[in-house]
Amino acid sequence: MYAQMVKSTGERPKTLDEMAPDERAFQMRVDADIKIEPKEWMPEGYRKTLIRQISQHAHSEIVGQLPEGNWITRAPTLDRKAILIAKVQDEAGHGLYLYCAAETLGVSRDEMTEQLLAGKAKYSSIFNYPTLTWADIGAIGWLVDGAAIMNQVQLQKCSYGPYSRAMVRICKEESFHQRQGYDIMMKLCAGTAEQKAMAQDALDRWWHPSLMMFGPPDGDSVHSAQSMAWKIKPMSNDELRQKFVDQTVPQADYLGLKVPDPELKWNEARKGYDFGAIDWNEFHEVLKGNGPCNKERLEARQKAWDDGQWFRDGLMAHARKKNARKMAAE
Amino acid sequence: MKNEWPLWEVFIRGQHGLAHRHVGSLHAPDAEMAVKNARDVYTRRNEGVSIWVVKAIDITASAPGDKEPLFDPSNAKIYRHPTFYDIPEEVGHM
Amino acid sequence: MTTAIKTDTALFDLALRMGDNALILAQRVGAWCGHAPALEEDIALANVALDLIGQAKMWLSLAGEIEGKGRSADDLAFLRDARQYRNALLVEQPNGDFAHTLMRQFLFDAWHHPMLVALKSSADKRVADIAGKAEKEARYHLERSEDLIIRLGDGTEESRQRMQTALGALYPFAGELSAADAVDADLAARKIAPDLGDIGKGCAAYLKGVFADATLNAPESAAVRKGGKQGLHSEHLGYILADMQFLQRAYPGATW
Numbered sequence: 001m002y003a004q005m006v007k008s009t010g011e012r013p014k015t016l017d018e019m020a021p022d023e024r025a026f027q028m029r030v031d032a033d034i035k036i037e038p039k040e041w042m043p044e045g046y047r048k049t050l051i052r053q054i055s056q057h058a059h060s061e062i063v064g065q066l067p068e069g070n071w072i073t074r075a076p077t078l079d080r081k082a083i084l085i086a087k088v089q090d091e092a093g094h095g096l097y098l099y100c101a102a103e104t105l106g107v108s109r110d111e112m113t114e115q116l117l118a119g120k121a122k123y124s125s126i127f128n129y130p131t132l133t134w135a136d137i138g139a140i141g142w143l144v145d146g147a148a149i150m151n152q153v154q155l156q157k158c159s160y161g162p163y164s165r166a167m168v169r170i171c172k173e174e175s176f177h178q179r180q181g182y183d184i185m186m187k188l189c190a191g192t193a194e195q196k197a198m199a200q201d202a203l204d205r206w207w208h209p210s211l212m213m214f215g216p217p218d219g220d221s222v223h224s225a226q227s228m229a230w231k232i233k234p235m236s237n238d239e240l241r242q243k244f245v246d247q248t249v250p251q252a253d254y255l256g257l258k259v260p261d262p263e264l265k266w267n268e269a270r271k272g273y274d275f276g277a278i279d280w281n282e283f284h285e286v287l288k289g290n291g292p293c294n295k296e297r298l299e300a301r302q303k304a305w306d307d308g309q310w311f312r313d314g315l316m317a318h319a320r321k322k323n324a325r326k327m328a329a330e
Numbered sequence: 331m332k333n334e335w336p337l338w339e340v341f342i343r344g345q346h347g348l349a350h351r352h353v354g355s356l357h358a359p360d361a362e363m364a365v366k367n368a369r370d371v372y373t374r375r376n377e378g379v380s381i382w383v384v385k386a387i388d389i390t391a392s393a394p395g396d397k398e399p400l401f402d403p404s405n406a407k408i409y410r411h412p413t414f415y416d417i418p419e420e421v422g423h424m
Numbered sequence: 425m426t427t428a429i430k431t432d433t434a435l436f437d438l439a440l441r442m443g444d445n446a447l448i449l450a451q452r453v454g455a456w457c458g459h460a461p462a463l464e465e466d467i468a469l470a471n472v473a474l475d476l477i478g479q480a481k482m483w484l485s486l487a488g489e490i491e492g493k494g495r496s497a498d499d500l501a502f503l504r505d506a507r508q509y510r511n512a513l514l515v516e517q518p519n520g521d522f523a524h525t526l527m528r529q530f531l532f533d534a535w536h537h538p539m540l541v542a543l544k545s546s547a548d549k550r551v552a553d554i555a556g557k558a559e560k561e562a563r564y565h566l567e568r569s570e571d572l573i574i575r576l577g578d579g580t581e582e583s584r585q586r587m588q589t590a591l592g593a594l595y596p597f598a599g600e601l602s603a604a605d606a607v608d609a610d611l612a613a614r615k616i617a618p619d620l621g622d623i624g625k626g627c628a629a630y631l632k633g634v635f636a637d638a639t640l641n642a643p644e645s646a647a648v649r650k651g652g653k654q655g656l657h658s659e660h661l662g663y664i665l666a667d668m669q670f671l672q673r674a675y676p677g678a679t680w
Contacts, residue, residue: 069459072455074668076672078481078497081477085454100337169353187680195675195678300459312461314583315359315572335462362571371464
């Protein structure tokens, strides 16, 4: 997902009996679906895990602007160009909302940015793949946004108030993202043979990276168990992944495209699709920084940050001068 | 000197006649730019007719720990609510 | 259709000039999406690009209608070569550092807004309608870019220096927007468009005031660089079009 493999305390969740009174009161509120708000008491592990998760989520939005932004100047019609800009702009907005949500936990946006640029903070593996053709813009909207929405819809109910409210706003705005992607795919699949081949090629390349977005099987991960107990991770990775496959395969069928998995087949007994093994080695390599575009993505963010320094400083200096002049006049 | 733009809380009046409502936050060098940024960030979908911005550090909030003494006492004063009173149906709408 | 309608070529040119200015500038500004110096600025710039694409679509649709050969806004945007483009040289100048992008935007907005205000009273109702919609957007663009020019001119030493360099580089291109040719004279005579000389005078006085507030100096006697309005462009435009038109050229006749 946009926040994959977020480490929490590294310990199994405590039972209510094992907790100190403050922590027990906190956990009981979480269990009762009462939102936790910024200045309230919270376990240090909860605060730190949330900062990691929300900032990872925010970084993913910002880095996620790059692969799609790559096609803004080449979008094939005026309408497609406008739609793509509006979509990539939304991602900047979503990054902004999420950074602000993380800031309520006592970390600044500049600090989070520095962690991203230093390679200390992660972002979703999916954005380290290249957008080679226009069909990739369709595939990203359809598959990547489709996968993200599944998780984000659930996160609207998460226990931390500012995160939950940011998710509500994001989900509302994102509702057009997946549809515009599928719309691009429909046009391509109804078009010339070359266009249809372009669509199939995009599905071939984005299918498995999209399944990896949900993260590796939770197994008995203590991080997942703790995050689920705190209600900041709504469902297991495998549950969400299965949901995504079941929803997406019929959509591929409708387009007349073939999902690139020879083992994919309908399982009547459990009313879901069985699918082939995922290459988790590839996933871990991408997370480690060895994906096709890791270097380019971070370089682009670093360049924007460095090149923009004088602009941010210049505006701040002017605001200070203006304020000083105002004070002097009073 | 630390040059991070300060954080602002943004309040938007969605329609004429409604109160301003908190919609989120953003960074800006000063209040005027905060209003412009709020226009660009928070009204992209025709959401507003008026914007307020307040520097986040200028907000004074009640302490979360005081929730019980601050808010529980009003729970007991049920006579402030219209449903406390039984008015016979014959009297009509009141 | 058997009756050939004679195209109003001056009006056609006006719609192309307005549309191409908006389109090429949108293409330049849109390239910042994901790369701007701050998130808030990234979002604000994308709004400017979106406004300009919307305006380009209106003007180019009108151009197609005036021409009467059934060309759509997309046909005109994606299937004309550089010599048929009618934008001023200013808008095709490279993004450069952010100072160049902001200065290019400001010099354009400072002309664009009064131009649209004047076009609202055009004798051609279609022109007046488009100007009416675009003028509100342009007013906000100008307000925003004026503010940034003043703040960054009167910011740090480095920001002033960068803005001054950008002004020196781009100022020579500003004059073309208000330099009237035979097409403009014809349109002014028919009350379809304003006297560009008047727009230019107002614009120059306005720029002077803003640059003073921004502690910037416009070059004293800069030769005006022009040609774009007549289709004689800088080398930059060919690359802009190669990028923008790639899919339409590589897959002729496909729908997207």
